[in-house]
Amino acid sequence: MPIKKRGTGLTAVADAWQLADIDVTASYPIRPYTAVMAEVAKRIANGLMKCEMVHGEGEHAQFSIAHGASMAGARATTGSSGVGVAYAFETYSPIAGGRCPIQALIADRTLDPPGDFGSEHTECLNLRDNGWIYGWAENAQESLDNSLMFFRIGEDPDIMLPQIVAMDGYFVSHIAQDYEMPDQEQVDKFLPPFKPQFRLDVNNPVIMGPQIEPEMGPPLEWDRNVVMDRVKEKIVAVTEEFGKIFGRKYAPFVEEYMTDDADMVFLLQGAHAVTCRSAIRYLRQAGYKVGMCRLRWFRPFPDTALKAILPKFKVVGVVDTNTSYGAAGGSGVLLVETRASVSEVPGKPLIQGFTSGLGGETITHEEFFKMAEMMKMTLEAGRIIQDAVWVNFNDYLPAVSEVQAAEQQVAQTKE
Amino acid sequence: MTLAVAIDPNMLEVTVWTRGVTLAKEARDTATLLAKAGKAEGKHVQSFDNYVDLPDRIGVPCKSYARISPDPIETFYEYENYRPDIVVLAEETLVKGHNILGGAKPGCVVVINTARDPEKLLKWISPKENMKHLKAVACIDANALGAGVMLTFDGTEGSGDDTKIGAGVGAAIAGAVAKATGCVKLESLVSVAENKAAVKQGYEKVTVLPVCKGEAFACGLPEDPQEIKWK
The missing domain is CATH 3.40.50.920 (Rossmann fold)
Structure with missing residues (x-):
């Protein structure tokens, strides 16, 4: 049975990650993202979640950890806010270009100056040209639902792209509201386990992200470009299927x-x-x-x-x-x-x-x-x-x- | 403004002022309890901390909010209570140097956690131009009620609060607010608080001073003098 809860966008995404049975999460504190990592840590300690939690020494490390975990075949998550998102900037293109479908939660915060906690979409929009797929949730329920839908779309073998579950810092991330945590059975029906075709494995060695020759660049970029159109088709199909299974019908776009x-x-x-x-x-x-x-x-x-x-x-x-x-x-x-x-x-x-x-x-x-x-x-x-x-x-x-x-x-x- | 409509006209706004870290949890508990009690009475409610106050600094003034409304709350994502009906000070020195009546609606009630008499504190309340909106000042010595001052570290930051809600002085203060303002019923408050005795003690021991035109008793005694208890 789905559970009626009162919580924030951050507890809702922690619920989604629990239901999605994530393997690895990489953390580094910054308001307003912090609470999701507090929630996940608590759930691991209480035995509700089985997941490796790795604390980075900064956001660049945080996203790199998730990148590595994904290459090894893990369903990996991370997240940040404001200047933290900016600090990890170098990692976004390699993650998307390497087709590692990690999920990041970004609870918006203004960039400096002068140092403000409030929500502005700028930091998340700055990485719009890096091949991640993302959209904004308007409340806690939608952030939970988006997290599940984004996993499903991003991890699809035809897509394989990282996703950002974006939400307005404070409004969605901190204001308590009513939402429904779906049933594990429903989620299992909707979201299959993550099984990438290629992964880092000592028994079957592969190279990921090697140096390439100039003529190998354009086909790679063409492929990254084409996949974005496939994402649109996938969004329509997955949003509809989500509505059928969970009873919450969203417009696809x-x-x-x-x-x-x-x-x-x-x-x-x-x-x-x-x-x-x-x-x-x-x-x-x-x-x-x-x-x-x-x-x-x-x-x-x-x-x-x-x-x-x-x-x-x-x-x-x-x-x-x-x-x-x-x-x-x-x-x-x-x-x-x-x-x-x-x-x-x-x-x-x-x-x-x-x-x-x-x-x-x-x-x-x-x-x-x-x-x-x-x-x-x-x-x-x-x-x-x-x-x-x-x-x-x-x-x-x-x-x-x-x-x-x-x-x-x-x-x-x-x- | 191009469209003159009042949004959330029936919503009651409660602002609880407190000190970072040392009393932040207690103030949040007061706000949470009032909201939960309102919810138990079938109202639409919200409670949250002020996001920009930096409550992780010891002793810094900061605020928690509760909202209780008979109708669905339309200003759901507004950061602050801009027009408080009830102002609570979890610690008495906050009365000095802060515009606690800023934006106050007519009929505003101030509830202070203090061992002093309300009349002694009246002169510190500001801004002066809003004194005309002040209906009463209520004092409760919550720290002396045996409920115990709980020193807790603030830090829910949007995650769940697993600690007991309303175990310390915040519960007694909530009881005092219920008596002084009638914003929620005692029974509903008792039903949601961890420390039920503290709620009842706060409710019973509160001292209410009626204020009119900024002065004590300026409009005479209230109809039921039993409501006023002097130490």
């Missing part, structure tokens, strides 16, 4: 909320979707035809899904909880990827960038109201009024009356 008759939508990922949904209910009562699209995956980026979904709307407000200084559009990474996804689609909507929730600040109801108001102005103007909006810093609310006055003047002179 983009969750839509109140989009049926919406003119404008928020597009975001992660924990802020929870407040966004609540804000939308108030906005609807006030007559705003607004909805939400929440991305469940960032890599592979769900561009095919967005091509089909976004032309339904007139204005899309992309909420970036990350920084990409100097990026096209002056906002964050999500804006760039979203615009690129639909840039060649006929009837594409106006795509407005918003930067909000930095430093781990909650995006409040009032801020969503404000963004909706700005999107409405864009809708009425029929064009982007102002790019690169950082909410509360350069909102175009006060500027809009001036813009309208100027436009009226122009219209009059034309008459």
Whole structure:
């Protein structure tokens, strides 16, 4: 029987790792990741989990340990936050290129300066080009479910890629909430044991990650590129199978909320979707035809899904909880990827960038109201009024009356 | 703000101020107990530590929060209680130098763990412009109740707390809060606390001073003078 629990995203992922019967976990403390390692250590001590726990001397070592364990055929996990994720940067491409399907839990934290504990997606997005597959969970239940689904997708013999179970630090990682820990029997049915075709074995020696000649590079990279398309097919199949076995049905790529008759939508990922949904209910009562699209995956980026979904709307407000200084559009990474996804689609909507929730600040109801108001102005103007909006810093609310006055003047002179 | 709606208008916000490491666990217990008691009464609840307070430093001021609401909580992912209805000080010196009434809603009640009389502490409460919202100051000498001050190391950090909830002074303080504010019933608090005697003692021994316009008894005695006990 599944167990009803009250816990955090971190205890939920520890539950998933327990159910997945992981062989090795590599740890190094940093807030907010730390608690998952405390949970796993406790469960090993209490006999709930049988797993080798190796403490690295830093995050670079931590990810390298998991890498090595995976090459030896272990189902290995690790994880980190903020600057810890950055410190391990060198290891990401070798792990993905070596097709070692380890799982990392990343509970987001801002990068320094100046040293802040709050959630920002920047550190995790920084490694977007390294061939890992990942997406954000919005609550404890989804982080548990994602962990199981990601193992299944990443360890598939056709895929063999490392995964990141990403969650917003503090919001998902620390705030206690109700969730369900699935039954072991269900998990065993869903997730077969990890049996890689090749592994380090003294009796059957193989070489992993050798030095190669230049002409051997392109085919290797082509293969890493092609596999990302296969991941998309696998995501669809696995998400559906997960729903059948566990009874929780997720949209494979983009969750839509109140989009049926919406003119404008928020597009975001992660924990802020929870407040966004609540804000939308108030906005609807006030007559705003607004909805939400929440991305469940960032890599592979769900561009095919967005091509089909976004032309339904007139204005899309992309909420970036990350920084990409100097990026096209002056906002964050999500804006760039979203615009690129639909840039060649006929009837594409106006795509407005918003930067909000930095430093781990909650995006409040009032801020969503404000963004909706700005999107409405864009809708009425029929064009982007102002790019690169950082909410509360350069909102175009006060500027809009001036813009309208100027436009009226122009219209009059034309008459 | 473009849309004037009150979010979570019926939610009761409890902020427990405490000292890092030495009393952090007790304050978290007070908040957890109040939330659990509210849950036992069928309410929607949350309790959590302030994430940015660095509670792993000894003696540093830090906060734990509880939220009790008849409706589902919509500001679920908001970090802090910005508009407290109840402010609890797990240790008396916190009354000095901290804006404990910051954002306080009208009718706010302050509960302090102290051997002093409420009137002695009233003058330290700040910010002064929010004194008009203060309905009462309640004092409980939880440390003297025999429940024992438990020195615990804070560190759940999002993992489960395997220690007993409400074994030490945090339980007595929670009892005092229940009496002084009526936010939860004594029975529900007793049902969830480890040290049930401490909860009851806190409930019985609390001293409540009604405050009006920032001054003690400025609006006269309450209807039921039995509610007020002087040492």
